[in-house]
Amino acid sequence: MITLEDIDLDLGGKPILRGIGFQVRSGDKAVIHGESGSGKTSLLKLLIGLHRPSRGRVTIDGAELTGKAIHGIRGRTFYMPQEVRPIGEETAREFVDFVFGFAVARALAPSGDELLEALERLRLAPELLEARMSELSGGERQRMGLVRGLLLRRELMLLDEVTSAVDEENKRLIVEHLLGLEGVTIVAVTHDPLFVERASLRVELRAGELVRAERPGGG
Amino acid sequence: MEAKEITWIGMGAAYATLGVSFLMLWLNRVKLKKQLLLALVRMTVQLALVGIYLTALFDLNDPIVNVAWVLAMCAVANYSLLRGSGLKLALFAYTFPALLIAIGAVLAYFVALVFQPSPLLDARYVIPVAGMLLGNSMSRTLITLERFYSAVRGDLDGYSSCIAMGASVREAAAPYVSTAYRVGLAPWLASMATIGLVFLPGMMTGQILGGSPPMTAIFYQIAIIIAIHVATELASMLAIRFSMRKGFDELGFLRLEIFK
Numbered sequence: 505m506i507t508l509e510d511i512d513l514d515l516g517g518k519p520i521l522r523g524i525g526f527q528v529r530s531g532d533k534a535v536i537h538g539e540s541g542s543g544k545t546s547l548l549k550l551l552i553g554l555h556r557p558s559r560g561r562v563t564i565d566g567a568e569l570t571g572k573a574i575h576g577i578r579g580r581t582f583y584m585p586q587e588v589r590p591i592g593e594e595t596a597r598e599f600v601d602f603v604f605g606f607a608v609a610r611a612l613a614p615s616g617d618e619l620l621e622a623l624e625r626l627r628l629a630p631e632l633l634e635a636r637m638s639e640l641s642g643g644e645r646q647r648m649g650l651v652r653g654l655l656l657r658r659e660l661m662l663l664d665e666v667t668s669a670v671d672e673e674n675k676r677l678i679v680e681h682l683l684g685l686e687g688v689t690i691v692a693v694t695h696d697p698l699f700v701e702r703a704s705l706r707v708e709l710r711a712g713e714l715v716r717a718e719r720p721g722g723g
Numbered sequence: 724m725e726a727k728e729i730t731w732i733g734m735g736a737a738y739a740t741l742g743v744s745f746l747m748l749w750l751n752r753v754k755l756k757k758q759l760l761l762a763l764v765r766m767t768v769q770l771a772l773v774g775i776y777l778t779a780l781f782d783l784n785d786p787i788v789n790v791a792w793v794l795a796m797c798a799v800a801n802y803s804l805l806r807g808s809g810l811k812l813a814l815f816a817y818t819f820p821a822l823l824i825a826i827g828a829v830l831a832y833f834v835a836l837v838f839q840p841s842p843l844l845d846a847r848y849v850i851p852v853a854g855m856l857l858g859n860s861m862s863r864t865l866i867t868l869e870r871f872y873s874a875v876r877g878d879l880d881g882y883s884s885c886i887a888m889g890a891s892v893r894e895a896a897a898p899y900v901s902t903a904y905r906v907g908l909a910p911w912l913a914s915m916a917t918i919g920l921v922f923l924p925g926m927m928t929g930q931i932l933g934g935s936p937p938m939t940a941i942f943y944q945i946a947i948i949i950a951i952h953v954a955t956e957l958a959s960m961l962a963i964r965f966s967m968r969k970g971f972d973e974l975g976f977l978r979l980e981i982f983k
Contacts, residue, residue: 553974606888662887
């Protein structure tokens with residue numbers, strides 16, 4: 505369970521978030537939505553210690569996100585930013601494989617069949633694995649990023665508008681797939697109406713403040 | 724055979740050719756005449772000073788003075804490379820050992836096993852070879868460090884996503900290290916591939932003009948190129964590795980305060 509208690513966040517002396525508090529339960533498919541510049545990405549980054557709150561605290565399963573606790577939590581998390589940028593000349597296969605070179609993920613390195621299955625689920629042609637990341641479209645790069653997420657099988661997925669460059673048909677497919685992941689807690693920043701509609705927790709922000717954190721149908 | 728000395732009249736004739744350069748600037752209305760003049764004066768004064776201190780060092784030829792001189796050159800080179808890389812001098816304590824280890828190890832190896840002068844720490848070998856290693860290592864390390872830190876800074880989300888998934892700083896930074904390394908290596912590879920075809924290296928030309936047989940000069944040149952190559956590789960990689968201790972915090976974040 506992720507708990508945010510009365511969070512303020514300032515970046516570069518500017519107030520970004522004020523008085524944010526809500527809880528994400530294990531297995532939740534939570535969305536953070538709201539207008540541009542409302543602090544959604546900053547809030548997501550707080551959940552994995554990429555930003556540190558100016559006031560209040562974030563806990564995951566009772567452990568506050570400070571010091572050593574962060575390293576343990578990071579080993580159980582998949583985080584994906586909105587833009588998947590190629591770093592150099594890497595192919596899509598090298599891009600996917602890269603995360604399995606981390607000591608915390610080495611044991612999870614996928615077999616060839618598992619990789620093909622993940623590609624198929626996200627409607628990516630296997631030939632794309634040999635293409636350079638810089639040659640793929642923005643939507644294909646985002647889906648390659650999600651391939652990493654599916655193969656890593658982490659219990660917490662933090663996703664920042666990861667379908668923003670994907671076409672409508674594939675967007676629906678990805679959202680359906682993410683919503684169907686059992687035992688996985690997802691917190692996603694999104695504008696996608698389907699994701700917002702089907703989420704188990706909707707967190708709405710406006711100008712850095714919490715408008716509402718609601719569970720459709722109560723609970 | 725000793726090198727034939729250039730007379731003062733000969734030096735005057737060499738400077739006279741600069742008139743062509745100034746004429747070109749004037750005809751093409753390039754407003755760089757003052758800067759060119761300043762650069763030429765600086766070059767002349769600096770080389771004159773080098774002549775004076777090298778004469779003194781060679782006359783003295785004291786191993787301790789020679790080593791102290793190399794240390795001082797390392798410190799100056801380190802200061803210059805940090806200034807040029809857009810990073811703060813706070814990294815000095817991390818990049819200085821990188822340069823020192825790279826230059827010290829390669830210099831010791833080549834002096835002891837390849838050049839074998841007598842005495843071993845002969846100023847005529849140690850000072851110029853250290854200067855060549857340092858000059859090249861400084862420019863390569865500058866490019867590599869600058870590319871590395873600006874690549875991580877330019878893709879902070881991508882880098883941070885790896886940290887957020889449990890990667891160590893070294894693991895998350897690996898692709899940026901590799902990119903920076905490639906950028907630093909490319910010009911050197913290009914120049915190495917054309918040595919002898921497009922241009923003759925200055926050191927070799929100097930030796931031939933100084934009276935050495937061409938093959939002796941070429942052997943020295945090859946050994947120096949290899950030494951420069953190994954020293955620049957070592958210096959740039961160690962500078963990245965050592966500077967990462969200061970460049971990233973305990974949670975793996977890039978410290979933005981290291982940038983100027």
